[in-house]
Amino acid sequence: MAYTADVLIVGAGGSGMAAAISAASSGASVVVLEKCPQVGGSTALSVGSFTAANTSYQFRAGVNDSIDLFVEDMKTANGAYEARENQSLRRILAENAGPTVEWLSSLGVQFLGPTPEPPYDKPRMHNVLPNSRAYRDALLRECRRLGVTIYTSMRVDELLRNTAGEIIGAAANGTRYFGRRGVVLTTGDYSASTELKAKHVGEDAARIPPVNPANTGDGFYLGEKAGGYTLQMDRLYEGLRFAPSKRPDLIKMLPSVPALNRVMRFVVERLPKNLLAYLIRGALTSWIGPNVTMYRAGAILVDGTGRRLANEDTDSTMARAVAATGSNTGFMVFDEQVAQKFSAWPNPVSTFPGVAYAYVQDYKRYRPDVYHRADTLEELADEIGVDPATLRATVDRWNQNVQDGKDEDHGRQHLGSGVTQGPFYALGPMNAYITLADGGLGVDDQLRVVREDGTPVPGLWAAGSTGQGGLQLLNHGLHIGWAMVSGRIVGRNVAACPHRTDMRVASTGPTTADA
Numbered sequence: 435m436a437y438t439a440d441v442l443i444v445g446a447g448g449s450g451m452a453a454a455i456s457a458a459s460s461g462a463s464v465v466v467l468e469k470c471p472q473v474g475g476s477t478a479l480s481v482g483s484f485t486a487a488n489t490s491y492q493f494r495a496g497v498n499d500s501i502d503l504f505v506e507d508m509k510t511a512n513g514a515y516e517a518r519e520n521q522s523l524r525r526i527l528a529e530n531a532g533p534t535v536e537w538l539s540s541l542g543v544q545f546l547g548p549t550p551e552p553p554y555d556k557p558r559m560h561n562v563l564p565n566s567r568a569y570r571d572a573l574l575r576e577c578r579r580l581g582v583t584i585y586t587s588m589r590v591d592e593l594l595r596n597t598a599g600e601i602i603g604a605a606a607n608g609t610r611y612f613g614r615r616g617v618v619l620t621t622g623d624y625s626a627s628t629e630l631k632a633k634h635v636g637e638d639a640a641r642i643p644p645v646n647p648a649n650t651g652d653g654f655y656l657g658e659k660a661g662g663y664t665l666q667m668d669r670l671y672e673g674l675r676f677a678p679s680k681r682p683d684l685i686k687m688l689p690s691v692p693a694l695n696r697v698m699r700f701v702v703e704r705l706p707k708n709l710l711a712y713l714i715r716g717a718l719t720s721w722i723g724p725n726v727t728m729y730r731a732g733a734i735l736v737d738g739t740g741r742r743l744a745n746e747d748t749d750s751t752m753a754r755a756v757a758a759t760g761s762n763t764g765f766m767v768f769d770e771q772v773a774q775k776f777s778a779w780p781n782p783v784s785t786f787p788g789v790a791y792a793y794v795q796d797y798k799r800y801r802p803d804v805y806h807r808a809d810t811l812e813e814l815a816d817e818i819g820v821d822p823a824t825l826r827a828t829v830d831r832w833n834q835n836v837q838d839g840k841d842e843d844h845g846r847q848h849l850g851s852g853v854t855q856g857p858f859y860a861l862g863p864m865n866a867y868i869t870l871a872d873g874g875l876g877v878d879d880q881l882r883v884v885r886e887d888g889t890p891v892p893g894l895w896a897a898g899s900t901g902q903g904g905l906q907l908l909n910h911g912l913h914i915g916w917a918m919v920s921g922r923i924v925g926r927n928v929a930a931c932p933h934r935t936d937m938r939v940a941s942t943g944p945t946t947a948d949a
Contacts (some may be wrong), residue, residue: 443611447475449898456925482566578890624651702919732850874902
């Protein structure tokens with residue numbers, strides 16, 4: 435049995451459904467294959483911020499912005515990575531992000547913002563209401579309205595070529611699906627592929643589990659087997675997060691209904707900032723781990739036995755060390771000096787920039803399961819379940835390093851004040867996760883998958899993380915932005931292609947996704 439449509443899309447996350455809507459509204463018939471039982475992908479699991487310039491939200495807030503200013507701020511955020519930037523795709527993102535926010539709003543998605551997001555000079559971060567599932571629900575509604583066919587639990591095993599070498603379809607679960615005008619890969623990133631993480635970053639990074647276990651790099655394997663290539667595969671977003679709270683999270687529980695979303699936006703835009711921040715802190719303490727600045731002030735990271743684990747100067751080093759423990763468990767330990775410092779502005783423990791800030795006392799209020807305080811180190815050790823003698827020896831060793839001005843064990847540069855003044859505190863348990871991977875297939879400005887010589891692979895396209903193409907997305911809200919922007923662009927581009935006249939499958943060898 436075979437199914438044929440004008441456009442075949444592999445992956446029903448944010449970029450895949452945006453592509454489907456764009457193609458369908460351009461007059462094409464569309465079939466989407468999603469390997470998971472539900473649609474949404476990483477988009478539905480994200481915090482949900484969308485960074486864009488020249489939006490109606492900015493206009494109402496009196497923000498005078500421009501595309502050129504947006505590009506310049508992205509250059510600043512890139513830092514040393516600017517030399518690797520795909521400047522053409524960056525310009526496409528900057529020019530289309532604002533119109534895409536307005537397009538999402540027309541589908542019923544509502545935002546809070548714009549809010550500041552350093553180092554950007556202008557407030558551009560638009561935070562979705564009530565949660566990131568609003569993207570999924572709005573896109574799915576529009577797909578259904580336009581007659582897009584979505585098949586779930588359909589993992590693509592191989593791409594199909596015709597006798598002319600063009601990609602014309604895909605095989606999934608023993609069935610062939612064809613796209614007369616083109617095939618689009620929107621399968622997310624490779625953060626769940628142990629093989630790809632080990633190959634491009636290292637075995638220590640490969641041990642870190644992903645936030646989205648479905649991101650196994652299927653599109654990367656398929657695209658490479660079809661003749662494309664990958665680039666920028668060496669950068670992962672590694673960090674520590676608190677273990678999930680067992681308490682209900684009101685923000686995550688809220689349904690995404692357009693009428694309710696409009697009411698919610700009306701209310702939150704008029705709430706006093708202090709009250710809004712108070713309401714958001716409960717979610718903030720659930721979703722985000724402590725800022726690295728707490729370690730720079732003197733805190734240390736210990737494992738489940740009380741041993742210090744790593745150089746705490748970088749998130750990636752700590753995440754890899756925690757993942758290597760086997761139990762994937764770590765605790766931040768600090769003293770009263772650090773606790774006092776991170777109990778008031780400008781030193782939050784964790785933050786939604788411009789929206790809410792959480793301090794040490796907020797963890798006591800909202801996450802008592804990860805907040806620990808004791809008068810002595812031995813009592814703190816009992817509280818978090820580690821060996822008292824080991825924790826005491828670890829802290830004494832660390833304090834000696836601080837006194838000597840040199841970390842003899844892990845080479846940390848920012849030593850802080852040590853862990854000397856009781857009472858003593860711990861935050862945890864924390865677990866290591868990879869939230870995103872920044873590699874992608876090489877694509878041109880039309881989002882056609884290209885070979886290393888720059889020539890397109892006939893019939894094959896990519897968007898979202900799968901088609902990131904060397905684009906640097908080094909500030910919050912850019913990954914969601916690229917997912918939606920690239921999805922809209924690729925959908926209309928594929929829909930504008932003529933039908934392939936040769937739909938016969940050639941027997942020239944498989945393009946299997948060996949993920």
